[in-house]
Amino acid sequence: MLLKNKLRNLLAGAALVVAMPAMAQQNPAADSVTIRKIYDNALTSYKSYEDLRYLTKNIGARLSGSPQAAAAVDWSKKVMEDMGLDRVYLQEVMVPHWVRGEKEVGRIEGKKKQDVAIAALGSSVGTGKKGLRAEVVEVHSLEELKNKDVKGKIVFFNRPFDNKHIQTGTAYGGAVDQRGGGPVAAAKQGAVGVIVRSMTNDYQDVAHTGNTKYQEGVEKIPAAAISTNGAEMLSKMLKDDAKLKFFMRMNCETQPDVKSYNVIGEIKGTEKPEEIIVVGGHLDSWDLGEGAHDDGTGCMQSIEVLRLFKDMGIKPKRTIRAVMFMNEENGLRGGLKYAEEAKAKGEKHIAAIESDAGGFTPRGFGIDGNDGQYSKVLTWKNLLAPYGLHDLTRGGGGADIGPLKGQGTVALIGFRPDSQRYFDYHHTVIDTFEQVNRREMQLGAASMASLVYLISEYGL
Amino acid sequence: MLLKNKLRNLLAGAALVVAMPAMAQQNPAADSVTIRKIYDNALTSYKSYEDLRYLTKNIGARLSGSPQAAAAVDWSKKVMEDMGLDRVYLQEVMVPHWVRGEKEVGRIEGKKKQDVAIAALGSSVGTGKKGLRAEVVEVHSLEELKNKDVKGKIVFFNRPFDNKHIQTGTAYGGAVDQRGGGPVAAAKQGAVGVIVRSMTNDYQDVAHTGNTKYQEGVEKIPAAAISTNGAEMLSKMLKDDAKLKFFMRMNCETQPDVKSYNVIGEIKGTEKPEEIIVVGGHLDSWDLGEGAHDDGTGCMQSIEVLRLFKDMGIKPKRTIRAVMFMNEENGLRGGLKYAEEAKAKGEKHIAAIESDAGGFTPRGFGIDGNDGQYSKVLTWKNLLAPYGLHDLTRGGGGADIGPLKGQGTVALIGFRPDSQRYFDYHHTVIDTFEQVNRREMQLGAASMASLVYLISEYGL
Numbered sequence: 001m002l003l004k005n006k007l008r009n010l011l012a013g014a015a016l017v018v019a020m021p022a023m024a025q026q027n028p029a030a031d032s033v034t035i036r037k038i039y040d041n042a043l044t045s046y047k048s049y050e051d052l053r054y055l056t057k058n059i060g061a062r063l064s065g066s067p068q069a070a071a072a073v074d075w076s077k078k079v080m081e082d083m084g085l086d087r088v089y090l091q092e093v094m095v096p097h098w099v100r101g102e103k104e105v106g107r108i109e110g111k112k113k114q115d116v117a118i119a120a121l122g123s124s125v126g127t128g129k130k131g132l133r134a135e136v137v138e139v140h141s142l143e144e145l146k147n148k149d150v151k152g153k154i155v156f157f158n159r160p161f162d163n164k165h166i167q168t169g170t171a172y173g174g175a176v177d178q179r180g181g182g183p184v185a186a187a188k189q190g191a192v193g194v195i196v197r198s199m200t201n202d203y204q205d206v207a208h209t210g211n212t213k214y215q216e217g218v219e220k221i222p223a224a225a226i227s228t229n230g231a232e233m234l235s236k237m238l239k240d241d242a243k244l245k246f247f248m249r250m251n252c253e254t255q256p257d258v259k260s261y262n263v264i265g266e267i268k269g270t271e272k273p274e275e276i277i278v279v280g281g282h283l284d285s286w287d288l289g290e291g292a293h294d295d296g297t298g299c300m301q302s303i304e305v306l307r308l309f310k311d312m313g314i315k316p317k318r319t320i321r322a323v324m325f326m327n328e329e330n331g332l333r334g335g336l337k338y339a340e341e342a343k344a345k346g347e348k349h350i351a352a353i354e355s356d357a358g359g360f361t362p363r364g365f366g367i368d369g370n371d372g373q374y375s376k377v378l379t380w381k382n383l384l385a386p387y388g389l390h391d392l393t394r395g396g397g398g399a400d401i402g403p404l405k406g407q408g409t410v411a412l413i414g415f416r417p418d419s420q421r422y423f424d425y426h427h428t429v430i431d432t433f434e435q436v437n438r439r440e441m442q443l444g445a446a447s448m449a450s451l452v453y454l455i456s457e458y459g460l
Numbered sequence: 461m462l463l464k465n466k467l468r469n470l471l472a473g474a475a476l477v478v479a480m481p482a483m484a485q486q487n488p489a490a491d492s493v494t495i496r497k498i499y500d501n502a503l504t505s506y507k508s509y510e511d512l513r514y515l516t517k518n519i520g521a522r523l524s525g526s527p528q529a530a531a532a533v534d535w536s537k538k539v540m541e542d543m544g545l546d547r548v549y550l551q552e553v554m555v556p557h558w559v560r561g562e563k564e565v566g567r568i569e570g571k572k573k574q575d576v577a578i579a580a581l582g583s584s585v586g587t588g589k590k591g592l593r594a595e596v597v598e599v600h601s602l603e604e605l606k607n608k609d610v611k612g613k614i615v616f617f618n619r620p621f622d623n624k625h626i627q628t629g630t631a632y633g634g635a636v637d638q639r640g641g642g643p644v645a646a647a648k649q650g651a652v653g654v655i656v657r658s659m660t661n662d663y664q665d666v667a668h669t670g671n672t673k674y675q676e677g678v679e680k681i682p683a684a685a686i687s688t689n690g691a692e693m694l695s696k697m698l699k700d701d702a703k704l705k706f707f708m709r710m711n712c713e714t715q716p717d718v719k720s721y722n723v724i725g726e727i728k729g730t731e732k733p734e735e736i737i738v739v740g741g742h743l744d745s746w747d748l749g750e751g752a753h754d755d756g757t758g759c760m761q762s763i764e765v766l767r768l769f770k771d772m773g774i775k776p777k778r779t780i781r782a783v784m785f786m787n788e789e790n791g792l793r794g795g796l797k798y799a800e801e802a803k804a805k806g807e808k809h810i811a812a813i814e815s816d817a818g819g820f821t822p823r824g825f826g827i828d829g830n831d832g833q834y835s836k837v838l839t840w841k842n843l844l845a846p847y848g849l850h851d852l853t854r855g856g857g858g859a860d861i862g863p864l865k866g867q868g869t870v871a872l873i874g875f876r877p878d879s880q881r882y883f884d885y886h887h888t889v890i891d892t893f894e895q896v897n898r899r900e901m902q903l904g905a906a907s908m909a910s911l912v913y914l915i916s917e918y919g920l
Contacts, residue, residue, distance in 0.1 A: 040624045163899070164500045166847060201899060361821070361878050363848065387626060388823065390850040418821050418878060420899045439623070439661060439880045 026458060031383055035450045038308055039387060042446035045311075048304040049438040051079060052297060052359075056290035056433040063122075063287040064327040065097030065258035072283050073261045076324050080265035080303060083310055087268070090261040093337040095327040097258045098122055100287050101251035104224060105131065106195070106207075110237050110244035116230030118195065119207035119288065119428075120250040121179060121223045122330040123214065131249030132193050132222055138238055142177060142185050151190035154246050156238075157182045158197045158231050161423070168201055168419040169357065172426075175199055176210070183223040184215045193248060194223040197231040200423045205229050208427045209286050211330045224248055260326045262334045267309055269318040269456065276319045277455050278352035279305050279448055282328035282335075282400055289431035293422060296433075297359025297441050298415075299324045304445035305452055316456035318350065325400035328356070332399060339403035349410040350460050353448055354398025358425075359441035360417035364389045365451060366396020369411030373460050380454050389447055391416050411460050413451070417444055486918060491843055495910045498768055499847060502906035505771075508764040509898040511539060512757060512819075516750035516893040523582075523747040524787040525557030525718035532743050533721045536784050540725035540763060543770055547728070550721040553797040555787040557718045558582055560747050561711035564684060565591065566655070566667075570697050570704035576690030578655065579667035579748065579888075580712040581639060581683045582790040583674065591709030592653050592682055598698055602637060602645050611650035614706050616698075617642045618657045618691050621883070628661055628879040629817065632886075635659055636670070643683040644675045653708060654683040657691040660883045665689050668887045669746050671790045684708055720786045722794045725766055729778040729916065736779045737915050738812035739765045739908055742788035742795075742860055749891035753882060756893075757819025757901050758875075759784045764905035765912055776916035778810065785860035788816070792859060799863035809870040810920050813908055814858025818885075819901035820877035824849045825911060826856020829871030833920050840914050849907055851876050871920050873911070877904055 042048075059075060062068040073090065080088045106118030120126075134152060139145045140159040148155075157178035161171035176199055183194045198208035207225045214220045226234065237244055263283060269275060281298020285291020302322040309316060326334035342349060351373075353365070364384075367374050377392055384392070396414030397405075404410050417440070425431040502508075519535060522528040533550065540548045566578030580586075594612060599605045600619040608615075617638035621631035636659055643654045658668035667685045674680045686694065697704055723743060729735060741758020745751020762782040769776060786794035802809060811833075813825070824844075827834050837852055844852070856874030857865075864870050877900070885891040 039626065043623045043626075163503045166499065166503075166903070168899075361880050385850075388851075390845075390848075420821050420903070421897055424897065437881055437884070439628075443626070443880070 026379065028383060031454065034453060035383055037312060038449050038453065039446045041308055041312055042304065042442040042449070043439065045442065046438070047307060048300045048445060049441060051303070052292065052300045052436060052441070053433055055296050055300065056292045060290050061287045062283065062285050062291060063098070064095040064260060064284045064330060066287065069260060069284050069326070073263055076263045076283060076299065080322070083307060085265045085267055085306060087266040089264050091264060091337060091341060092259060092261055093326055093333050094257045095260045095333050096331045097255040098330060099253055099255055101126065101253065104250040105248065106224065106226060106230065107247040108234055108237055108244060109247055110241045114233065116233065117205055117207045117227040118224040118248060119209040120252040121196065121225060122209060122211040122286070123254065124212060124223045124252055125220045126251040126253055127222045127249050129251070131247055133245050133247045134192050135243060136234070136238060136246045138235055142181055145185055145189065150186060153191055154193040154195060155182065155186035155191045156195050156234060158235055160197060161201045163201055168423050171201060172199055172423060179210050179225070180213055183212050183221055184218050187219045187221045191221060193221050195226045195246065195248065196223065198225045198228050199426065200228055202424050203228050203232070206428045206430055209288055210427045222248065222250060224250060262326050262338055263324040265303065265306055265322045267306055267316055267320045270315045271317040273319050274348050275459065276321055276347055276349045277452055278321050278323050278349060278401065279452055280323035280325055280400060281355050282326070283324035284327050284329055286329055286427045288427065288429045290433055292431050292433050292436050293358040293425050294427065294431055295328070295356045297436060297444070298355035301355050301359065301441065301445040301448055305449040308449045314453065318456045318459065320452055320456060328400050335400035335403050339407065342404065343407055348408055349404055351411045351413060351455050352401035352404050353413040353415060353451065354401045355415040355444065355448060356398050357415065357419065358417050358422040359436050359444055360421060361440045362387070362389055362415070362417050362444045362447040364391025364393070364416045366393055366414040366416055367411060368395060368397040370409060373411040376460055383454070384450065387443070387447060415444065415448055486839065488843060491914065494913060495843055497772060498909050498913065499906045501768055501772060502764065502902040502909070503899065505902065506898070507767060508760045508905060509901060511763070512752065512760045512896060512901070513893055515756050515760065516752045520750050521747045522743065522745050522751060523558070524555040524720060524744045524790060526747065529720060529744050529786070533723055536723045536743060536759065540782070543767060545725045545727055545766060547726040549724050551724060551797060551801060552719060552721055553786055553793050554717045555720045555793050556791045557715040558790060559713055559715055561586065561713065564710040565708065566684065566686060566690065567707040568694055568697055568704060569707055570701045574693065576693065577665055577667045577687040578684040578708060579669040580710040581656065581685060582669060582671040582746070583714065584672060584683045584712055585680045586711040586713055587682045587709050589711070591707055593705050593707045594652050595703060596694070596698060596706045598695055602641055605645055605649065610646060613651055614653040614655060615642065615646035615651045616655050616694060618695055620657060621661045623661055628883050631661060632659055632883060639670050639672055639685070643672050643681055644678050647679045647681045651681060653681050655686045655706065655708070656683065658685045658688050659886065660688055662884050663688050663692070666888045666890055669748055670887045682708065682710060684710060722786050722798055723784040725763065725782045727766055727769055727776055727780045730775045731777040733779050734808050735919065736781055736807055736809045737912055738781050738783050738809060738861065739912055740783035740785055740860060741815050742786070743784035744787050744789055746789055746887045748887065748889045750893055752891050752893050752896050753818040753885050754887065754891055755788070755816045757896060757904070758815035761815050761819070761901065761905040761908055765909040768909045774913065778916045778919065780912055780916060788860050795860035796863050799867065802864065803867055808868055809864055811871045811873060811915050812861035812864050813873040813875060813911065814861045815875040815904065815908060816858050817875065817879065818877050818882040819896045819904055820881060821900045822847070822849055822875070822877050822904045822907040824851025824876045826853055826874040826876055827871060828855060828857040830869060833871040836920055843914070844910065847903070847907060875904065875908055
């Protein structure tokens with residue numbers, strides 16, 4: 001940064017500080033004590049972590065429409081009912097029901113045959129019992145695909161994460177178009193199947209699933225993720241033998257929609273109950289692993305925020321709602337439903353915070369709001385800094401809370417934990433309880449609770 | 461923070477910024493580009509991570525005096541020689557040679573017998589083949605011990621980590637006196653043995669070893685760490701049956717000192733070669749596990765700093781030395797030797813940075829230096845912030861670089877990674893390569909390299 005800019009920022013900061021008292025009657029000394037107590041409580045409690053253990057180990061993976069997703073709804077409702085909240089209720093929503101079926105088979109058939117780990121992409125059609133066998137065309141982008149003759153072939157999208165990004169989410173964002181848009185683009189050019197390099201920074205033998213999308217009028221072709229080690233091997237073998245074939249068999253299918261629910265727990269505000277602050281995660285997960293970091297931790301942290309308020313006897317001035325959204329992974333129906341009902345009821349949301357980036361050590365929050373809202377959050381900088389919450393930047397939000405955008409002046413806020421390990425586990429069989437550290441998860445919950453507390457006291 | 465203080469800090473900051481150009485001809489725009497390139501290089505390189513794999517998997521645990529420690533010396537010297545540094549050399553030092561012997565046996569003998577995980581503390585004497593069996597007196601501090609009759613008994617130090625601390629190192633600091641000072645204090649009151657609750661935040665079944673100290677003239681009694689789950693169980697069983705006995709058997713012993721080495725690699729400075737910047741970790745580890753986070757990562761990161769300079773063609777103005785210190789864990793002989801030789805040679809160290817807190821995501825640096833040195837580091841705040849290095853606070857350093865203190869005006873700097881998981885693995889069988897994430901480790905190396913770069917350009 002240039003000196004001139006530095007001075008300008010400094011002066012802007014000074015203006016902000018001086019202006020503060022006029023903005024709201026804040027009491028940073030008292031808030032600092034309350035926030036410290038929130039962390040003390042969270043760091044010495046095992047409730048939420050043990051709840052996560054139950055969700056991941058006893059219920060397990062919980063894809064929308066599955067019996068486990070239904071069990072997670074019942075159980076998380078009961079967990080909140082047992083807390084003596086002001087209100088706990090379900091919000092009905094029809095969700096897609098995609099079923100993976102048997103474990104997929106993926107095999108490189110060149111001079112020798114080599115099994116590799118694949119996982120059908122969510123929403124994908126199956127290959128039929130006989131499987132699909134075809135030559136492979138490797139590409140690194142949807143753009144590169146355009147110039148390729150892929151008729152009758154399997155398109156292999158193999159652009160890796162750009163590891164130079166400090167935030168792994170940025171690398172994910174730069175690669176995930178292959179998974180989301182690859183199958184339609186390939187089908188339009190006559191391809192018969194798609195395999196996509198797994199969305200991860202790491203070299204691994206596990207495949208990372210995730211949703212893909214078909215398009216009306218374009219043939220639905222089978223699509224699978226291949227492990228990064230498998231992708232490296234396939235790419236190497238293709239260089240030696242461009243005519244090798246890839247065999248994939250998967251019997252996944254989409255079944256009729258199923259009735260499911262968002263699960264909502266609420267503490268009514270004492271002074272402005274009509275102003276609602278949402279804190280949430282998504283209750284559904286992919287069917288592989290246990291959905292621990294994605295997004296068991298976000299759900300348990302959201303409930304933990306309410307538990308902290310209850311246990312500490314904090315009576316929030318504004319209403320706080322923990323929302324376990326259903327169907328983030330393959331449809332977003334829960335998020336859409338929540339926003340739709342909020343609109344229909346004329347509810348006034350002032351902020352919605354989502355935790356859907358893993359239960360790792362908190363680094364801050366991303367704020368998608370207007371200048372006033374962002375400035376208000378910045379006035380709390382010194383209250384949050386002792387807890388490592390330095391990343392208070394613009395942009396953020398979350399998939400489930402996204403549909404609330406534009407309803408009044410709601411600020412959408414994304415909880416930002418450390419991102420380095422997230423895509424090691426994301427959408428895989430290894431996203432398990434064992435990968436979650438109690439302290440990291442609880443620091444996250446305390447961070448969310450602290451921000452919710454400040455918003456509930458002072459509005460946004 | 462009160463508004464008044466906030467304004468005062470702000471004005472102090474402004475004064476600093478305005479004064480900057482007079483202090484040194486810094487070029488933050490160019491430095492920003494260089495630092496970005498350092499991160500780009502580190503995040504896309506696998507050299508250091510693969511070296512760590514070799515150190516942990518092929519050499520393994522490397523307690524001072526062990527054949528593995530000797531192998532680590534030879535290997536790390538060769539690694540640096542292959543890099544084409546200006547100078548690679550060994551610094552001879554005699555180190556203690558303590559040997560654990562067979563796996564220890566720990567057993568609670570109450571109404572039923574219950575095996576629990578124990579690990580002899582480093583430097584401890586053994587129990588003899590027959591083992592040691594005695595009643596147990598539980599205490600929670602050295603202070604509490606004073607009022608207890610422990611003659612002929614085993615003292616059980618059971619004060620847990622205070623989990624309310626945000627930094628786990630602070631919790632460690634608040635509990636570790638039991639391990640270091642417990643055996644002498646207990647022996648002075650006639651105890652026959654000591655067991656100490658493992659130094660960890662977590663509930664686990666693994667015991668955490670670590671050094672203890674005897675005192676001349678006080679009887680050396682056997683001392684072991686007990687797993688936290690074991691400690692909880694023992695405490696509970698003692699409440700039911702104060703007369704239960706604890707059985708421990710360990711045949712550890714201290715053998716004669718062994719010749720070993722610090723391993724040092726150097727890039728000579730182009731403008732002020734006499735000004736030395738040390739970046740280091742310790743090459744020895746405990747004999748359990750693989751010494752991955754403690755301190756394989758610190759060593760590999762230190763070498764990586766030199767690799768980054770070489771690979772990027774950065775010719776530092778001041779001399780940079782990577783030092784693999786020997787014997788941090790149970791004697792600090794390497795650190796003492798290094799400082800002694802530096803003094804004897806009249807070397808001028810301007811800064812020493814140690815990485816000995818794990819290979820986790822970097823959060824900043826702790827600076828033990830004078831006001832001028834600390835202010836100088838703060839002028840680089842905006843260059844480091846984009847990489848999550850917000851914790852630039854006073855205090856820090858590291859055990860191995862500690863003995864340099866007072867030699868001229870050397871600043872001692874401790875690299876600060878995220879601390880949450882460190883004591884999950886510290887000094888145990890589970891401190892293995894698998895617990896290290898390549899990106900986190902490399903972000904740490906890049907952080908160290910960036911700070912070393914700035915110091916090498918502008919001095920301190």
